[in-house]
Amino acid sequence: MTITVAGNKKEYEEGINVTTLIEKEQVENAEYVTITLNDEFVDRRQFESTVLKDGDTVEFLYFMGGGAR
Numbered sequence: 001m002t003i004t005v006a007g008n009k010k011e012y013e014e015g016i017n018v019t020t021l022i023e024k025e026q027v028e029n030a031e032y033v034t035i036t037l038n039d040e041f042v043d044r045r046q047f048e049s050t051v052l053k054d055g056d057t058v059e060f061l062y063f064m065g066g067g068a069r
Contacts, residue, residue, distance in 0.1 A: 001054035018047040018058075027060055034061040 002009055005025060012021070018037070022030050035042045036059045042050055052058065 001052075003052055003055070004057040006058070006060055012052070014054075016052050018042055018050045018052070021052065021058060022047070022060075025060070029062070032062060034063065035059070036061060 001014055002011055018035055022033065027033055037050065038057050
């Protein structure tokens with residue numbers, strides 16, 4: 001199946017879930033990443049049970065803190 005990951009079309013096996021995708025994509029600091037699937041946020045507790053489908057779009061988001069003086 002073809003899914004778009006971080007803007008790039010990639011081939012993955014059927015039945016892959018978000019947790020496995022994070023591992024295969026070697027996402028740095030995976031414990032801090034937020035995932036969107038087709039522009040909807042995926043709750044971290046649902047990563048294991050969220051199975052990707054052909055044509056899905058996945059983005060990895062990192063929220064960075066900053067400060068103003």
